[in-house]
Amino acid sequence: MPSIWQRHPRYVVFVALVLFSTFYLLNPYQSTIPLDSYAAYIRDNDLPAKILRAEQVYTKVIDNRKQLIRKFGPTPHDVLMFPPDKDPWPAYTVWSFFPPSFHCPHEMERIGALGDGGKWTCGMSRLEHKPDCIIYTFGMNYETSFEAEMLERTRHCQVWGYDYRSNSFGSHIKSNYRAHFLPYGLANFDAHEASNKDKLYTLKTLLELNKHDHIDVLKIDIEGWEFEVLKQILEPYIASGEPLPFGQLLVEIHTWEKKFEDFLPWWEMLEAAGLRPFMTEVNLVYQNYNRGKDTDLAEYSFINIKGNNIFISDPPASSTEPNVI
Incomplete structure (x- = not known):
């Protein structure tokens, strides 16, 4: 019996595109900002x-x-x-x-x-x-x-x-x-x-x-x-x-x-x-x-602005305080 991939070649192409897009977007080394965009030069978010x-x-x-x-x-x-x-x-x-x-x-x-x-x-x-x-x-x-x-x-x-x-x-x-x-x-x-x-x-x-x-x-x-x-x-x-x-x-x-x-x-x-x-x-x-x-x-x-006081440095992530939303 022919496999589903042989019977529906367009389905195969669709799945491949989905997988490629997923890996591309989840890649930690991949920038989501085009290098030719002015947004790429903004570096003051943290x-x-x-x-x-x-x-x-x-x-x-x-x-x-x-x-x-x-x-x-x-x-x-x-x-x-x-x-x-x-x-x-x-x-x-x-x-x-x-x-x-x-x-x-x-x-x-x-x-x-x-x-x-x-x-x-x-x-x-x-x-x-x-x-x-x-x-x-x-x-x-x-x-x-x-x-x-x-x-x-x-x-x-x-x-x-x-x-x-x-x-x-x-x-x-x-x-x-x-x-x-x-x-x-x-x-x-x-x-x-x-x-x-x-x-x-x-x-x-x-x-x-x-x-x-x-x-x-x-x-x-x-x-x-x-x-x-x-x-x-x-x-x-x-x-x-x-x-x-x-x-x-x-x-x-x-x-x-x-x-x-x-x-x-x-x-x-x-x-x-x-x-x-x-x-x-x-x-x-x-x-x-x-x-x-x-x-x-x-x-x-x-x-x-010198040192690591609370106003210029974030506290350690392993805080014992409960999360407050």
Whole structure:
């Protein structure tokens, strides 16, 4: 009896085509994008590629900053923080030189209260189920809507709050075993003996006391002390080449009495440590009560692109946490 292949040759051809197409499509070495298509040149679908692309964009911004300094300087010594409104009229402020042009590779959102208190963040969803999530926050002065929302939205985050002007978190946080408050101040030196009225600690000392080796989010609002404090924190890591022990920095910058020639190297120090600004918000609430004066205060949010923190590196696939859909 003739086989089915002899009786239906067209069927044989059809089966062969199906098998060939299947092997072709399932071949892991076969690109599904034609090489002559512009899509073949797009390589920023994964997290490391997105970080690299954002860094390329930010490098261009640094070059543009140098050009702007030459235009209005021509040296940093000649650049004014907030030029007077008179001829020749320079259309800039200090904030024009430092745009938040690094692209956040995740969702970007404002956590906490609208107006004063809330902070712009990048990828907070990556902390929702992180088992060793740590948040440090300094200078809250009872405005703790950011801290309260982070506690509410995460399963494991431990929030460590410090403020020597307060004796507790604000009313946003009731009783929560993951919230830890201490009436300490963040400084660039340690001064917490019995004779010290205000107990001041360096970040390094607090990490040692708490037995922490990383911080996912570091939030700082210490009324101008951020310049000395961040210098003390960052310089050892820049010298050693080691990555900073935190993934994001949310800081309010107070430029009171600052000169551009001093502010510029401080900012470049942040960049050398791996910090990249992805969002800023000039403090218009402060400006509303200080009309006619300089716009001295601005909130900046930075992501740390060095190391393997949760915002630039995916966690191991063998996580013990259940899958969440």
